[in-house]
Amino acid sequence: MERLRSLKPLTLQLDGISYHPPASSRPILDNISFDLGFPELGLIVGPSGSGKTTLLELLAGLIIPQQGRVTWRDQDLNYLQLRQLAGLVFQFPERHFCGHTVLEELRLGHPEISRDQVKSALVSVGLGDLPFSASPYQLSGGQQRRLALAVQLIRQPCILLLDEPTAGLDWSMRRQLIQLFQELKQTWGLLIVTHEPQELAAIADRQWGIVQGRLEPWPVQPSAQALDQQISIC
Numbered sequence: 001m002e003r004l005r006s007l008k009p010l011t012l013q014l015d016g017i018s019y020h021p022p023a024s025s026r027p028i029l030d031n032i033s034f035d036l037g038f039p040e041l042g043l044i045v046g047p048s049g050s051g052k053t054t055l056l057e058l059l060a061g062l063i064i065p066q067q068g069r070v071t072w073r074d075q076d077l078n079y080l081q082l083r084q085l086a087g088l089v090f091q092f093p094e095r096h097f098c099g100h101t102v103l104e105e106l107r108l109g110h111p112e113i114s115r116d117q118v119k120s121a122l123v124s125v126g127l128g129d130l131p132f133s134a135s136p137y138q139l140s141g142g143q144q145r146r147l148a149l150a151v152q153l154i155r156q157p158c159i160l161l162l163d164e165p166t167a168g169l170d171w172s173m174r175r176q177l178i179q180l181f182q183e184l185k186q187t188w189g190l191l192i193v194t195h196e197p198q199e200l201a202a203i204a205d206r207q208w209g210i211v212q213g214r215l216e217p218w219p220v221q222p223s224a225q226a227l228d229q230q231i232s233i234c
């Protein structure tokens with residue numbers, strides 16, 4: 001990871017990325033290009049089925065595009081390097097918890113991780129007071145989302161990828177999580193995909209829309225014709 005951190009501009013770039021699995025009649029991602037700085041929070045907004053999760057899976061190195069390049073600090077990355085670079089928090093991550101305790105959850109697959117590292121990851125998501133022995137299943141919805149973030153942060157990725165991170169939470173938990181994202185974006189690159197942008201848009205540095213696998217400017221600018229109509233109505 002130090003090697004990935006130590007090269008040139010602090011930017012993740014996608015250039016002409018297309019993904020078209022054989023089972024689909026059309027490309028799920030169609031010629032996607034954008035760049036995201038570090039630290040920075042990028043927001044991609046799109047309806048259900050527009051390709052949001054697929055884009056994050058690709059950036060996490062879980063699927064491989066047929067076309068295009070992903071570069072980090074001007075260096076081309078393959079899917080194995082993407083797995084190092086990015087930490088993906090799935091939608092409803094609490095459904096994938098496996099550990100019986102918070103400590104187990106944070107050490108899954110990495111038994112060498114020290115208790116100090118565990119503590120530090122918990123502190124960075126505002127769970128510093130949580131006992132290591134607590135059961136992940138007995139935490140509140142907001143705490144579970146924070147724990148899922150800590151599971152990724154402990155791996156020290158450069159970019160955090162978050163799929164609908166506030167879905168299914170009540171207003172107060174959403175507000176607390178958004179406050180946490182605001183803090184995390186001072187240190188990490190964050191890319192969030194959602195179909196409910198209202199609250200997240202307030203803290204985003206860059207925003208795009210995605211429709212049928214194509215990236216678009218967002219929020220959509222009203223056309224000149226629509227503006228003329230508004231003026232004539234007034």
Ligand SMILES: Nc1ncnc2c1ncn2[C@@H]1O[C@H](COP(=O)(O)OP(=O)(O)OP(=O)(O)O)[C@@H](O)[C@H]1O
Pocket residue numbers: 021022023024028046047048049050051052053054055195
């Ligand atoms: N391997 C695949 N083969 C065929 N179709 C696929 C494959 N993976 C995804 N799709 C289809 O691609 C489209 C985009 O899926 P994706 O999960 O990325 O959308 P999404 O924007 O995240 O939707 P949601 O918000 O509902 O999760 C969907 O229609 C999905 O069924």
